[in-house]
Amino acid sequence: MKHLSPPAARAVLIALLIVMAATRFHHVGSLLHLPDASMALFFLGGFYLRRYVQYALLLGVAVLIDYLAIRQQGMSFFQHYCVTPAYYALLLSYAVLWQAGRWVSARREGGLASLGLVWVVGVAAAAVSFLISNGAFYWFGGRYPDPNWNQYLACAGQWGPLFVRTTATYLAVALALHYVVARRRRTRAAAPAKA
Numbered sequence: 001m002k003h004l005s006p007p008a009a010r011a012v013l014i015a016l017l018i019v020m021a022a023t024r025f026h027h028v029g030s031l032l033h034l035p036d037a038s039m040a041l042f043f044l045g046g047f048y049l050r051r052y053v054q055y056a057l058l059l060g061v062a063v064l065i066d067y068l069a070i071r072q073q074g075m076s077f078f079q080h081y082c083v084t085p086a087y088y089a090l091l092l093s094y095a096v097l098w099q100a101g102r103w104v105s106a107r108r109e110g111g112l113a114s115l116g117l118v119w120v121v122g123v124a125a126a127a128v129s130f131l132i133s134n135g136a137f138y139w140f141g142g143r144y145p146d147p148n149w150n151q152y153l154a155c156a157g158q159w160g161p162l163f164v165r166t167t168a169t170y171l172a173v174a175l176a177l178h179y180v181v182a183r184r185r186r187t188r189a190a191a192p193a194k195a
Contacts, residue, residue, distance in 0.1 A: 004048060012048045016041045017061055024065045038062055039129055039163065040170035042094040043122045046101025055098045059091065084143065089136030093129045100125030110182075115175045119168070126167035130160050 004012060023037040045058050070080045104121040108114045138144060138152050 003050070009049055009054075013045075013054060013057075016045055016058060020058070020061060021065060024062060025069055035166040037166075037170045038094070039097055039126050039167040040122070040174065042097035042129075043101040043125055043167070043171065044174055046098035046103075047105045047118065047122075048101075050102050050105065052098075055095070059094060062090070062094070082137075084137065084141035086133075086136035086139075086141040089133055089140075093133040093136075096129045096132060097122075097125050100128075112179060115179055119171050119175055122171045123164060123168045126164045127160070130163045131156065134159060134163075 003009075019037050020041050023034045042055070042058065045054060049055075066083075070076075070083070073080075100121055104118050108118060134156055135152070138155055139147055144151065
């Protein structure tokens, strides 16, 4: 896929940030109660934006939202149940999604079947990303006094399908929107110019 123009890239970045703000605050409640879209957003960021400075910006905003949400609960950031030394694994977990988006973007040829490939790569990247973040939390987070494989597999089996399914749904919606916008552009470009 060819690179977006600077105005289009800015619009995509703003859209990603808005969706992140609307869905990541769910930890403390929101009007919408939408599932967290962060995994899908990092993949889409890699797919559309590709630049690592934009990855860093999106990552910084994710951490800022977590910080604000936790502070809103009246807690110190490092006292929250989810913030452990394993929280740093999100850097790698989200980087997997970003890099997978970049990888598939460079190989996408256009058309509906190509968007299917993008979706499959996104879902696979979501599974790997989940295993990194969840595995780090389980094994290195200090929340499980006697970690073992049976317990970890039960935890991953409980939460993994939910995270991956949520990401798959967000990606399906985003790629359907991509298809509609691209088709509309092609239709406009093919229409004869009015004299």
